[in-house]
Amino acid sequence: MALIEGKLEPGLVTDGIDYILNWARKRSIFPMTFGIACCAIEMMAVGASRFDLDRFGAGAFRATPRQSDLMIVAGTVTFKMAERLRRLWEQMAEPRYVMAMGSCAISGGPYHKHGYHVVKGVDRVVPVDVYVPGCPPRPEALIEALMRLQEKISTHTIARKEDR
Amino acid sequence: MTAKEIINLLEARLAGAIDASVSDGMHPHVRVKPGHLIGLCTFLRDDPALRFDLLRCITAVDYPQRNEIELSYDLISIPHVHALGVKVSLDRIGPEIESVSGVWAAAEWHEREALDMMGVKFLNHPDPRRILMPEDWTGHPLRKDYQDPAEYHGWEIKP
Numbered sequence: 169m170a171l172i173e174g175k176l177e178p179g180l181v182t183d184g185i186d187y188i189l190n191w192a193r194k195r196s197i198f199p200m201t202f203g204i205a206c207c208a209i210e211m212m213a214v215g216a217s218r219f220d221l222d223r224f225g226a227g228a229f230r231a232t233p234r235q236s237d238l239m240i241v242a243g244t245v246t247f248k249m250a251e252r253l254r255r256l257w258e259q260m261a262e263p264r265y266v267m268a269m270g271s272c273a274i275s276g277g278p279y280h281k282h283g284y285h286v287v288k289g290v291d292r293v294v295p296v297d298v299y300v301p302g303c304p305p306r307p308e309a310l311i312e313a314l315m316r317l318q319e320k321i322s323t324h325t326i327a328r329k330e331d332r
Numbered sequence: 333m334t335a336k337e338i339i340n341l342l343e344a345r346l347a348g349a350i351d352a353s354v355s356d357g358m359h360p361h362v363r364v365k366p367g368h369l370i371g372l373c374t375f376l377r378d379d380p381a382l383r384f385d386l387l388r389c390i391t392a393v394d395y396p397q398r399n400e401i402e403l404s405y406d407l408i409s410i411p412h413v414h415a416l417g418v419k420v421s422l423d424r425i426g427p428e429i430e431s432v433s434g435v436w437a438a439a440e441w442h443e444r445e446a447l448d449m450m451g452v453k454f455l456n457h458p459d460p461r462r463i464l465m466p467e468d469w470t471g472h473p474l475r476k477d478y479q480d481p482a483e484y485h486g487w488e489i490k491p
Contacts, residue, residue, distance in 0.1 A: 247484050248466045280491060284473055284480045285465065288491045 178327035186325045193237075193263065194318040195225040200236035200260070202253070205243030207270035210304040219307035224314055233259040238317070239294075240310075244272035244279060245287045257294045263324070265297045266290070267313055274299050333414050335360030338382065346375060361404070361417030366429045369420055373435045376407060376416070384409045384416065387432070390442035392450040394424070396476050401427045401450055428453035449474040 176182050199221075203211050214221050221227045230236040233256045245253060257266065268290050271277035276288035287293060297320060300313040333341075336355040339362060343350055349368040354361055364372055376384040384407040391404045405418040422429055431454035433439040444463040446452045451472040454460060462469065471478055480489045 247487060250487070251485075276491070284489055287487055292487055 173326045176327055178325065182325060182327040186327075189326065190322045190324055193324075194321040197224075197226045197238045197265070197314070197317070197321075198228050198230050198236045199226055199238045199240050200233055200256070201229045201231055202239050202256075203242045204245065204249060205270075205272065207242035207273070207304045210307055210310065211240060211242045211269065214307040214310045219311060221311070221314070224311070224318075226314060233257070234261065236260060237263065238265045238267060240267045240269050241273040241290045241294075241296075242269040242304075244277065244283075245290050245293065246285045247287060248285070250287045250290075250293045253290070254293050263321075265317055265321075266294050267298045267300060267317065268296045269300045269310060269313070270305060271301060271303045274301060277303060333381065333412065335414070335416065338414065338416055341379075341381065342372075342375075345379075346372060359417050360415075361419050363419045363421075366420050366422060369418070370430050370432065370435070372418065373405075373432050376418075377435055381412075382409065383411050385436075386410055387436035387438045387442070390439060390446060392446040392452055392474075394450060394474065394476050396424065399424050401452060403429065403446065403452065405432070422452065426453070427451065428455060430455050431457040433457060448472070451475065 213219060215227060215229060226238070233239070239257060239260065241253070257264070268274045272279065272286070273290045276283060276286050279286040280288055290296060298313045298317050300309055302309050339353045339355050339360070342362060343353070349364055349372050350362050351365060352363040376382050386408045388406040388408055391406070393402045393404065395402060400421045401424050403420045403422065406415070407418065408415040420429060427450070429452065431439065431443055433443060434456070440457070440459060441463060443454045443457055444459065444461065447454060447460060448462040448464050449472055461467065465473065469484070470481065483489055
């Protein structure tokens with residue numbers, strides 16, 4: 169989409185293209201398996217049959233960042249892990265999104281005061297689109313976060329280039 | 333064998349190696365000097381009546397008030413189903429001891445953790461590097477007098 173992005177004036181044509189593009193993108197978000205700690209268990213629960221994530225089109229977890237759209241950072245990010253996390257995020261193709269799942273990924277969580285090896289929030293490493301509070305967040309909360317991300321995606325437009 | 337029998341056998345066969353022993357309670361153990369550790373561990377592993385073939389854990393404990401770091405080895409025997417502890421006291425400044433990774437391969441990673449967290453140097457260790465903290469970290473975090481650095485690679489540590 170880089171060919172026509174930013175080239176057209178906002179109007180009916182771009183609205184139509186936007187509607188179809190966003191509709192397709194938000195209904196087929198491929199998450200990357202980035203379960204680091206306990207929030208990974210809740211993420212697995214969301215991917216399983218009771219709180220099915222596949223009905224949102226987001227059930228195909230890709231192990232490689234090259235094929236994924238969404239990085240759900242589920243768990244505590246340590247300094248050692250943060251360097252690898254940054255590298256994997258840079259390997260994702262745009263449009264890419266990051267969801268900070270759980271209080272450890274949002275702000276360091278229970279380790280905020282005394283954790284000497286914990287990054288106090290994954291937004292110090294990568295830009296975050298959606299924050300999901302909880303320790304761990306309930307599967308319904310993760311699904312709501314995905315729906316908020318879908319709303320965010322539906323506001324995108326190709327009329328002006330996105331700075332992502 | 334009960335802990336008492338094990339300790340009696342050790343004191344009979346390796347007289348002079350055992351400094352002290354505790355044979356009842358939750359954690360029966362023997363206390364040795366650092367120089368005797370390898371001989372005792374090889375005997376514990378190879379003697380047919382003892383056969384301590386599994387090193388469950390190596391724990392390093394920091395006692396600043398006694399000015400020592402104590403290493404505690406947890407051994408269990410799978411064929412005979414008995415357990416014993418071995419404790420060694422090291423000086424807190426510059427603690428070093430022979431590595432037992434030649435006796436039990438499991439010791440390799442436990443000793444790397446003791447090096448990383450407490451600063452205990454293990455001689456003849458096949459792979460002496462940090463295991464939990466990043467390679468360029470300074471300091472040993474689980475010591476009682478550990479102070480955090482201000483930041484690491486641009487990320488601040490104390491918020």
